[in-house]
Amino acid sequence: MKSSFRIPVIFTLLSILLYSCQEKRVKTEVINPEILESAFKQYKEKSIDNRRFGYQVIAPLIAKRHALFENNVLGESVEGRPIHLLSYGKGERRVLLWSQMHGNESTATMALFDLFNFLEGSAEDGFESIRQAIRENLYLRFIPMLNPDGAEKFKRRNAQQIDLNRDAVRQSSPEGIILKNVRDEFNPEFGFNLHDQNRYYNVEGSSLPATISFLAPAYNEAREVNAVRSKAMKVIVGMNHLLQQVVPGQVGKYNDSFEPRAFGDNIQKWGTSTILIESGAYPGDPEKQYIRQLNFMILLDALYGIATERYLNYTEEQYIAIPENDSKLMDLLIRNVETVVGDKAYLTDIGIKSSEEFLDSLILMKGNIVDWGDLSVYHGYQEIDANGMVLERGKIWTETIPLEKLTEKRALDLLREGYLAVATEKTNQGQAHQLPLVVFTEGNEPDVNTTLDKSPLFFLSKKGEKKMAIVNGHVIRLDNGENFSFWQLVE
Ligand SMILES: [Zn+2]
Structure with missing residues (x-):
């Protein structure tokens, strides 16, 4: 009687133990x-x-x-x-x-x-x-x-x-x-x-x-x-x-x-x-x-x-x-931009990747055009649909402007007038700045030809109006005001 009562108790205890293991x-x-x-x-x-x-x-x-x-x-x-x-x-x-x-x-x-x-x-x-x-x-x-x-x-x-x-x-x-x-x-x-x-x-x-x-x-x-x-x-x-x-x-x-x-x-x-x-x-x-x-x-x-x-x-x-x-990502992908070679216009995509350079705690991104043509299989961290836009070559302001006089407003005015780069004094070479164009010293004038393996430096225009500037791989929207924040070095 006693022992037959014990067995179910032990069995029940074992079941609880097993159940709690499952719980665990x-x-x-x-x-x-x-x-x-x-x-x-x-x-x-x-x-x-x-x-x-x-x-x-x-x-x-x-x-x-x-x-x-x-x-x-x-x-x-x-x-x-x-x-x-x-x-x-x-x-x-x-x-x-x-x-x-x-x-x-x-x-x-x-x-x-x-x-x-x-x-x-x-x-x-x-x-x-x-x-x-x-x-x-x-x-x-x-x-x-x-x-x-x-x-x-x-x-x-x-x-x-x-x-x-x-x-x-x-x-x-x-x-x-x-x-x-x-x-x-x-x-x-x-x-x-x-x-x-x-x-x-x-x-x-x-x-x-x-x-x-x-x-x-x-x-x-x-x-x-x-x-x-x-x-x-x-x-x-x-x-x-x-x-x-x-x-x-x-x-x-x-x-x-x-x-x-x-x-x-x-x-x-x-x-x-x-x-x-x-x-x-x-x-x-x-x-x-x-x-x-x-x-x-x-x-x-x-x-x-x-x-x-x-x-x-x-x-x-x-x-x-x-x-x-x-491996299909790029930093900036511009799709369907009209470009002209000789007298022939055609549509292309432009793929840009940027290398990182470091100056103390700053990260400087230097863009490079890595691909050109049909890039429809790629994706961009940033993408621009340039349908209806034309790739427009920029100009260089060669007359030296002291760096302290290059305010953000002045730089944006220069951009709107078609200048993508501006000369400054030699002593400022290597200095970090946040201006929305290229600042260079004597002998370091940038190339404004837009081709493969070059730094991207051009405008995107619509019906003759400059909509965006692409500076060193960064996008500056000229139609809806200043919307940029990036570092470059005086070249
Ligand atoms: Zn590794």
Whole structure:
């Protein structure tokens, strides 16, 4: 009697236990994006506010991490800058994250310092359950800024001119040797390879930029999927789910052709489930501070997903369904403008891409005409439908005007009179200005011929009236008043 009563009780208790396990599984499904956004706002590392920073900026941020992090120096770069390793957590699952192997790709490095702040956060901040799951299940190791020499000059390669991402096998660079040694000694289950991609990548079949792109790199020419690569794919699916809620349609997937020299492909081959994250562009975010936030959110979510094994809920098919990256974006696309060669008029599209130059905290965009003709398959961050407009050549004001007399009003008057460039004194060369035309010094007169591979400098006119000036790739609308804000240097 007694024992027959006990069995159903035990059975019921077991059912409750199983049910609550299922409950737990459901609870770990996703973290609400708003929670991740508020964690970012609270823990953002405020001493970094633009994407050009060198080792000196991160050195104090690394030095102060001794309470919860194990803090080691792995070795030195070619020019003798330390390369650091920060370790966190007491769990079993090993995860290695490395950023900025390309010196001018710093978005994820910023997010890693935000993440360190988060991991050191107060237990009373409302995020402790996330932090606890990570701390107790994972053993994290971070290499923030693998290429400090490149970062110093904001250049891709290291001081030997080596692209570190082609040095996984040959091992010619101290930085490449350091990364391989850490991988081999730590033998992580998961690896995060953190990069930036150029802003001309769009999501295939769409005009939207690939703000974040992913890849679970192939480990052989046949691009097979084994258990190691499959896990990387599933972690990516989780990050894609999150991003589709905040930047819908702005996630791409890299082509998975095997690159035998690259770290991602080889680390996958060596048995670590490797995830490539590429930070692209987001309109209106030239310093990539919003993309930094997105990096923080997906990294935190992915680590939580690994800690809770939530990633196992996803499938390889969901990974395959992420659209591919394409490269069909331009900075400025002018469609259907009438242009004349000799006595023949025809319609063309003009595609402009701009290179970035930096002057302290300023970003200067220098335009270049990169394509001409039928560009209907391309998209522009900025597009002008020039139907009914004619490309009109501008003039140059060669009489020197002192820079201090070149007010915005004077410059606009000159533009309306057909001048696109104005001479000033030699002493002002290299000075930054916000005037809506080209300012040059003796010997540096710009070319006002509009052709391929030249700086775009022309007017768009309608029935003889100048509607817009295109100056160095920037658009100045002359019909509806001043609407511009960009920096140039006196040439
Ligand atoms: Zn890169």
